[in-house]
Amino acid sequence: MSKQEELYKKYIRPSLVQARDRKNPITYEEFHISAEDKLLGVNKTYFIYTFGCQGNVADSEIFEGILNAASFTLSNDPSLADIIILNTCAIRESAEDRVWGELGRLKKYKLSNPNLLLVLAGCMSQEEATITKVLKTYPHVDIILGTHNINKILDYIKNAYFNKERVVEVFSSSNSVISSLPKTRPSSFKAYINIMYGCDEFCTYCIVPYTRGKERSLLKESILEEINALIKQGCLEIVLLGQNVNAYGKDCYSNYSFGNLLEDIALTNIPRIRFTTSHPHDLDLLTIQIMSKYPNIMPHFHLPVQSGSSNILLKMNRHYTKEDYISKVKLLKQYIPTISITTDIIVGFSYETESDFEDTLSLVKEVEFEGAYTFMYSKREGTPAARFDNQVDASVSKERLLRLNELTNELTLKANKKYDGKIVEVLVEGKASKGNNILYGYSKNYKLVNFEGDESLIGKLVNVKINKIRTWFLLGELSNG
Ligand code: SAH
Ligand code: SF4
Ligand code: F3S
Numbered sequence: 001m002s003k004q005e006e007l008y009k010k011y012i013r014p015s016l017v018q019a020r021d022r023k024n025p026i027t028y029e030e031f032h033i034s035a036e037d038k039l040l041g042v043n044k045t046y047f048i049y050t051f052g053c054q055g056n057v058a059d060s061e062i063f064e065g066i067l068n069a070a071s072f073t074l075s076n077d078p079s080l081a082d083i084i085i086l087n088t089c090a091i092r093e094s095a096e097d098r099v100w101g102e103l104g105r106l107k108k109y110k111l112s113n114p115n116l117l118l119v120l121a122g123c124m125s126q127e128e129a130t131i132t133k134v135l136k137t138y139p140h141v142d143i144i145l146g147t148h149n150i151n152k153i154l155d156y157i158k159n160a161y162f163n164k165e166r167v168v169e170v171f172s173s174s175n176s177v178i179s180s181l182p183k184t185r186p187s188s189f190k191a192y193i194n195i196m197y198g199c200d201e202f203c204t205y206c207i208v209p210y211t212r213g214k215e216r217s218l219l220k221e222s223i224l225e226e227i228n229a230l231i232k233q234g235c236l237e238i239v240l241l242g243q244n245v246n247a248y249g250k251d252c253y254s255n256y257s258f259g260n261l262l263e264d265i266a267l268t269n270i271p272r273i274r275f276t277t278s279h280p281h282d283l284d285l286l287t288i289q290i291m292s293k294y295p296n297i298m299p300h301f302h303l304p305v306q307s308g309s310s311n312i313l314l315k316m317n318r319h320y321t322k323e324d325y326i327s328k329v330k331l332l333k334q335y336i337p338t339i340s341i342t343t344d345i346i347v348g349f350s351y352e353t354e355s356d357f358e359d360t361l362s363l364v365k366e367v368e369f370e371g372a373y374t375f376m377y378s379k380r381e382g383t384p385a386a387r388f389d390n391q392v393d394a395s396v397s398k399e400r401l402l403r404l405n406e407l408t409n410e411l412t413l414k415a416n417k418k419y420d421g422k423i424v425e426v427l428v429e430g431k432a433s434k435g436n437n438i439l440y441g442y443s444k445n446y447k448l449v450n451f452e453g454d455e456s457l458i459g460k461l462v463n464v465k466i467n468k469i470r471t472w473f474l475l476g477e478l479s480n481g
């Protein structure tokens with residue numbers, strides 16, 4: 001057997017078919033780092049490229065946490081780093097293309113620094129096709145790991161350093177929840193908190209249930225412990241993360257759900273609580289009632305609808321109709337009159353006719369979304385929809401996307417006009433650009449606000465009087481009122 005064949009046998013590769021598995025019971029583990037590993041990275045630096053959703057942002061914070069715990073230092077220049085991690089996203093072809101482009105560009109660093117370790121991580125690593133392509137055409141990738149084993153990054157770095165060979169270990173699925181993972185957060189006042197991993201919804205177009213595995217909730221005690229520690233450090237805003245937060249607890253509690261968790265978190269008195277993402281099918285009345293009861297749960301709800309046609313929703317396996325969605329929105333608006341509702345919409349999904357698309361436009365008009373992320377359907381190999389026959393022509397999808405964007409932008413501007421002359425509370429996140437003193441932050445309703453102010457306000461809650469309205473942001477001035 002050649003050296004290459006031997007290596008191929010050692011590689012642990014994922015299978016999208018096995019990734020459907022939901023059978024094994026969930027186990028809970030703790031992360032530990034050995035005394036020896038704590039010194040692994042002395043005098044070595046790393047750089048992380050993060051693509052994709054907040055789930056990946058949170059995972060990159062764990063990569064940073066683990067590497068910092070092992071004495072590696074974060075570099076702000078990839079050309080000087082000893083390790084470069086690409087934390088990738090597989091949600092659409094365009095997201096993958098960005099990663100392939102970056103991988104190509106990184107080749108030059110490998111030439112100038114042969115000791116550089118290049119690591120491919122994240123959702124793309126979970127796809128067989130990615131692994132095959134990297135093994136064939138990207139010899140400069142040294143380590144491939146998936147979303148289920150970021151806790152093992154130090155072992156892989158050691159293997160690659162000491163054995164001088166490529167390491168490929170990607171598990172198709174996982175049934176474990178690992179707690180006490182170290183995290184390095186960039187902000188002291190705003191934090192992402194994972195409350196669950198994975199997704200069991202299996203929307204027919206979506207790769208996430210395969211790349212992120214089975215739905216697994218973190219235990220409420222460990223979530224509350226993390227939040228209480230953050231409060232002690234002065235954190236003002238937390239964002240609870242999960243692909244379907246409304247399914248929180250279903251895997252581990254018989255009568256403790258997302259609404260109960262929200263209430264327990266609200267009672268910690270942290271000033272601002274947000275969460276993402278919600279699934280309309282699982283959103284329940286308790287969650288809405290708890291939101292209306294506690295002013296520290298922010299009046300913003302991101303509720304992806306995907307389509308306004310009940311036919312298409314059925315083909316997407318979304319488990320609700322246009323009417324079900326509209327009645328959930330009515331409940332939200334009834335209980336929380338100040339709420340801003342935003343959404344995600346896919347156009348050009350297989351079988352979508354002009355009349356289905358018009359149903360989407362009419363739903364958008366009826367709900368009056370304050371913001372919408374709109375996407376052209378992108379076929380994902382391994383998902384059920386990849387085998388649907390009636391694919392919509394790209395030119396038709398493009399034209400629908402333009403029409404939809406025109407409408408959603410109009411509604412966003414209309415919603416923003418409500419704030420003209422009003423005073424809003426803003427958590428100041430940073431400077432809008434270098435060289436001037438314009439700051440930015442978000443209002444309770446998750447409106448981006450720009451205003452003039454001193455850098456010392458970063459990390460503080462301030463009042464801003466809005467005096468100019470744009471589609472993508474609001475402009476205002478500091479107010480004492
Ligand atoms: N769990 C979240 C987020 C999923 S990914 C949710 O259910 O809302 C974010 C968005 O990407 C989705 O809401 C959907 O609108 C879009 N998306 C997912 N798969 C897609 C695909 N194959 N093509 C185009 N858009 C897709
Ligand atoms: Fe994908 Fe649907 Fe799960 Fe969201 S709920 S991650 S769209 S399968
Ligand atoms: Fe992308 Fe994976 Fe998030 S596919 S959107 S990084 S869960």
